[in-house]
Amino acid sequence: MKKTVLFLTLALGIGANAHAQNEKYTKAMEGAIATVKFMTPTPELQQTAGQFERIANAETAEWLPAYWAAYTYALLSFKETDAAKKDALLDKAAAFYRNVAQKQPDNDETMVLAAQLASARLAIDPENRWQQYVPEFEAALGKAKAKNAENPRIYALQGQSLFYTPEQYGGGKVVACPVLKQAAEKFATFKPASTIHPSWGVETNQYLLSQCGQ
Amino acid sequence: MKQPLLCCCALFFPSFAWAQTTITGKITDRKGNGLPGANVFIAGSYDGANTDATGAFSFQTSQPDTATIAVSFVGYEPFQQKLRLSQPTILFTAKLQETATMLNTVVITAGAFEASDEKRQTVLKPLDIVTTASGGADIPAVMQLLPGAQRVGDQTGLFVRGGSASETRTIIDGLVVQNPFTSGGPDVSQRSRFSPFLFKGTAFSTGGYSAQYGQALSSVLSLNTKDRAEDNDGISVGLNAAGVTLSAFKKERITFSVNYTNLNPLFNVLKQNINWIHAPEAGGTSVILTQPIGKRGLLKHYTDVSASHQSLSFRNFTGDFRASPFTVRNHNALSMTTFQTTWDEGRWGLQTGLSYNYNRDRLGIDTVQARTQEQRMQGRVVVTRSLSDKVSLLAGAELHRYTYQNRYGIWGGSLTDWYSAVFVETEVFFTRKLAVRAGLRGERTSVIGRANLSPRLSMAYKTDSYGQVSLAAGQFYQTPDQTYLLTNPTLRFEQANHLILNYQRIRDNRTFRVETFYKDYRHLVRENTNGFYDPNPYRFPTSRTNNSGFGYAQGFDVFWRDKRSMKNVDYWVSYSFLDTKRLFRNYPVEAMPTFAATHTLNLVFKKYIPALGINTGATYSLASGRPYYNPGSDQFLSDKTRPYSSLSLNMSYIKILPRKFLVLYASVENVLGTKNTYGYRYTPDGSQKFAVVPPFYRFFFLGAVLSLTRKPIDPELISNP
Numbered sequence: 001m002k003k004t005v006l007f008l009t010l011a012l013g014i015g016a017n018a019h020a021q022n023e024k025y026t027k028a029m030e031g032a033i034a035t036v037k038f039m040t041p042t043p044e045l046q047q048t049a050g051q052f053e054r055i056a057n058a059e060t061a062e063w064l065p066a067y068w069a070a071y072t073y074a075l076l077s078f079k080e081t082d083a084a085k086k087d088a089l090l091d092k093a094a095a096f097y098r099n100v101a102q103k104q105p106d107n108d109e110t111m112v113l114a115a116q117l118a119s120a121r122l123a124i125d126p127e128n129r130w131q132q133y134v135p136e137f138e139a140a141l142g143k144a145k146a147k148n149a150e151n152p153r154i155y156a157l158q159g160q161s162l163f164y165t166p167e168q169y170g171g172g173k174v175v176a177c178p179v180l181k182q183a184a185e186k187f188a189t190f191k192p193a194s195t196i197h198p199s200w201g202v203e204t205n206q207y208l209l210s211q212c213g214q
Numbered sequence: 215m216k217q218p219l220l221c222c223c224a225l226f227f228p229s230f231a232w233a234q235t236t237i238t239g240k241i242t243d244r245k246g247n248g249l250p251g252a253n254v255f256i257a258g259s260y261d262g263a264n265t266d267a268t269g270a271f272s273f274q275t276s277q278p279d280t281a282t283i284a285v286s287f288v289g290y291e292p293f294q295q296k297l298r299l300s301q302p303t304i305l306f307t308a309k310l311q312e313t314a315t316m317l318n319t320v321v322i323t324a325g326a327f328e329a330s331d332e333k334r335q336t337v338l339k340p341l342d343i344v345t346t347a348s349g350g351a352d353i354p355a356v357m358q359l360l361p362g363a364q365r366v367g368d369q370t371g372l373f374v375r376g377g378s379a380s381e382t383r384t385i386i387d388g389l390v391v392q393n394p395f396t397s398g399g400p401d402v403s404q405r406s407r408f409s410p411f412l413f414k415g416t417a418f419s420t421g422g423y424s425a426q427y428g429q430a431l432s433s434v435l436s437l438n439t440k441d442r443a444e445d446n447d448g449i450s451v452g453l454n455a456a457g458v459t460l461s462a463f464k465k466e467r468i469t470f471s472v473n474y475t476n477l478n479p480l481f482n483v484l485k486q487n488i489n490w491i492h493a494p495e496a497g498g499t500s501v502i503l504t505q506p507i508g509k510r511g512l513l514k515h516y517t518d519v520s521a522s523h524q525s526l527s528f529r530n531f532t533g534d535f536r537a538s539p540f541t542v543r544n545h546n547a548l549s550m551t552t553f554q555t556t557w558d559e560g561r562w563g564l565q566t567g568l569s570y571n572y573n574r575d576r577l578g579i580d581t582v583q584a585r586t587q588e589q590r591m592q593g594r595v596v597v598t599r600s601l602s603d604k605v606s607l608l609a610g611a612e613l614h615r616y617t618y619q620n621r622y623g624i625w626g627g628s629l630t631d632w633y634s635a636v637f638v639e640t641e642v643f644f645t646r647k648l649a650v651r652a653g654l655r656g657e658r659t660s661v662i663g664r665a666n667l668s669p670r671l672s673m674a675y676k677t678d679s680y681g682q683v684s685l686a687a688g689q690f691y692q693t694p695d696q697t698y699l700l701t702n703p704t705l706r707f708e709q710a711n712h713l714i715l716n717y718q719r720i721r722d723n724r725t726f727r728v729e730t731f732y733k734d735y736r737h738l739v740r741e742n743t744n745g746f747y748d749p750n751p752y753r754f755p756t757s758r759t760n761n762s763g764f765g766y767a768q769g770f771d772v773f774w775r776d777k778r779s780m781k782n783v784d785y786w787v788s789y790s791f792l793d794t795k796r797l798f799r800n801y802p803v804e805a806m807p808t809f810a811a812t813h814t815l816n817l818v819f820k821k822y823i824p825a826l827g828i829n830t831g832a833t834y835s836l837a838s839g840r841p842y843y844n845p846g847s848d849q850f851l852s853d854k855t856r857p858y859s860s861l862s863l864n865m866s867y868i869k870i871l872p873r874k875f876l877v878l879y880a881s882v883e884n885v886l887g888t889k890n891t892y893g894y895r896y897t898p899d900g901s902q903k904f905a906v907v908p909p910f911y912r913f914f915f916l917g918a919v920l921s922l923t924r925k926p927i928d929p930e931l932i933s934n935p
Binding site: 024028043046047049050051053054055057058073082083085088089091092127128166167168169170 | 250251253255257258259260261262263264267284286288289313339340341722723824827867868869870
């Protein structure tokens with residue numbers, strides 16, 4: 001009898017523990033993801049990046065912590081003003097990206113992340129970097145589209161790039177806005193696989209779209 | 215029975231564990247300054263925190279016994295340490311080492327200007343070559359706007375710090391280019407043969423360069439070709455006031471071009487100072503192939519074949535000074551193949567190359583027929599090995615076969631030279647702030663049967679995050695000019711010793727650079743002309759020669775570039791001061807040479823106007839007068855021309871349409887029409903003089919490029935999001 005009780009206790013304990021662990025992971029991720037916004041102050045965003053890094057370090061089988069860490073470092077690079085520090089932040093993002101690419105090579109979100117990182121690198125010195133990063137950006141988005149044409153972030157990034165490209169270079173509102181609109185439509189129907197799967201891009205897209213009317 | 219159960223509980227219910235340990239402390243850099251935002255955590259758990267503004271942190275962990283504490287921070291090496299969690303509160307501090315980056319690691323810069331995309335901290339970018347007014351999309355012409363180079367409008371080549379044009383070597387992918395400039399008539403500086411679009415990087419060294427390069431007393435212009443062709447399949451048509459260029463690309467593999475130039479229509483429109491019999495006419499074709507081999511290998515091939523013809527009416531250097539015809543017909547071919555690869559994760563590197571140069575000039579100078587033919591075959595191997603991130607080694611060898619034939623009227627001759635060189639170089643980073651590069655180059659040349667050994671040393675010390683001091687010194691040898699070797703194969707190497715001290719500060723798109731130098735020339739070839747000086751640059755030297763010439767050059771230059779202060783504006787200022795004298799060639803006494811100016815100033819301004827999509831630029835150059843030969847003067851080369859000044863403007867417009875891309879460009883050289891004089895030429899009796907002037911006082915140029923590609927291209931100017 002005693003033995004059975006012990007066995008049951010242990011079995012239930014392990015199960016509960018595994019569940020608790022899972023819940024802890026999801027909770028921790030959700031908490032961090034909630035702060036991943038461009039408007040979040042830099043120190044707080046840095047905390048978030050640190051949190052993703054810690055989770056990634058603990059949950060080595062998961063790809064999402066590294067994914068979000070890479071994305072957060074890309075955001076931090078946009079907020080940073082010093083070009084060399086921007087590159088250092090993106091070097092860090094690139095390390096997490098490699099981790100994601102290893103685990104999820106065929107995931108369209110991985111490809112979108114690659115495009116996002118390329119556009120962050122490009123933004124540091126567009127005049128001199130377009131030759132390397134524009135093809136990289138386009139190739140990554142092209143691959144993502146072939147994989148899953150419903151991913152709204154593909155159109156959001158494409159529209160954003162066109163929005164900031166001067167008209168005489170084939171950009172401008174006239175060409176960007178239909179793409180941003182397309183992104184908004186895809187966002188409307190997009191359901192992330194879980195609360196901690198990639199879900200970013202809506203706000204920026206809305207912000208740019210709001211400027212289209214003017 | 216109770217004891218094991220408790221153990222089990224502790225194992226399986228970590229959240230129930232009693233002991234919560236608080237870890238607190240500070241993360242600093244090597245000097246003890248707190249690092250805000252560093253991530254401190256227990257490896258394998260969620261427990262951790264980011265440091266605050268002072269670098270301090272505190273967090274709790276429920277890990278039992280021992281744990282691995284990890285610290286990570288952008289720009290610093292990660293840190294890990296085992297920690298015994300024996301007390302309720304544990305103090306932990308760590309000093310992080312900065313990661314070696316472009317920003318915090320010193321770069322040896324004395325004497326060198328680089329334009330490169332790959333390195334983040336360079337003074338120039340490849341695009342500068344095509345967007346600089348008065349540069350005419352010609353690499354050497356843009357280099358002339360940098361400190362150290364002289365503006366010599368009536369002679370061809372790069373004149374660096376008191377050195378003649380023959381003291382500068384042009385190198386493509388490590389291989390010497392025998393005739394980098396087109397052939398032309400007297401008193402007109404020629405363009406280089408190469409389109410700037412072929413290259414991904416340009417390094418212009420004004421002295422103190424690496425042991426990898428030899429046979430240059432003053433300067434090395436080293437160009438690196440692109441690793442792949444255009445990203446698209448497509449064709450491009452370029453049409454300008456002087457000719458037409460057609461190119462076709464096969465994605466990342468092949469670029470094929472044909473061009474034809476005829477300046478006759480343009481010269482009929484523009485007012486000019488040259489009386490053309492046959493305006494310059496040229497045609498050529500080139501092909502570039504790139505082929506990756508394996509994962510890291512790259513094979514590149516480049517062949518360029520061209521022919522040109524021009525003829526002008528020219529007042530002769532000798533005789534009665536009547537106008538007489540001067541004709542040049544040139545054939546040129548250059549073919550080079552290079553292979554590069556790395557292995558063992560980049561610890562080993564190999565660069566090899568083979569090339570063949572052919573150049574033939576047929577000159578008609580009044581009634582004299584002259585002909586020179588040069589051929590150079592060369593092979594080069596360089597092996598690099600990085601022993602650690604602090605020490606790297608480089609070793610290489612070159613072998614050239616050079617033949618030269620010259621006929622000038624009744625004089626002439628020919629020679630063959632086997633030239634071989636071996637070189638080794640090591641770069642050592644003693645700390646991230648102090649780097650030293652030491653090299654040794656040994657050369658042998660068969661035509662004079664001599665060998666030399668030249669040591670090179672350069673070092674740099676980083677004074678703070680943005681500034682650094684560099685020092686370079688070395689010995690440089692060059693085989694005497696071919697025309698001298700035809701009559702005297704017992705000459706020895708000409709020699710120059712360089713000493714350069716440089717300070718450079720690059721911060722946020724602003725560059726400040728100041729450099730001072732001393733150059734000591736020895737064993738320059740001198741003709742024994744018994745005090746008679748013949749200013750004819752085409753003369754065939756028939757006097758006896760020896761190596762008794764010498765000279766010096768010293769001075770300083772200052773460079774300031776600012777891309778930050780004004781929106782969409784990029785400007786630079788360069789100033790050079792030069793003090794030089796030399797006794798060489800047929801100079802009867804030591805004098806400041808005709809190609810040297812004491813003061814040279816360049817102001818380069820570029821502005822992008824987003825609303826119109828137009829890039830505009832202006833360049834103003836000012837140089838003090840250069841010496842010229844006046845036979846009536848008491849002192850040799852004591853007369854100087856008036857200062858040279860020129861204001862040039864350019865403008866380009868780029869329009870991208872899906873699958874098309876159009877560039878329109880226009881430029882004006884010397885928009886103010888300043889009547890510059892490069893020197894004077896006297897009749898032999900000294901009674902009459904004629905000014906040597908630029909071919910145009912004012913020059914207009916315009917053109918267009920239309921590219922049709924398979925997919926739309928995004929060019930350089932995608933603005934910052």
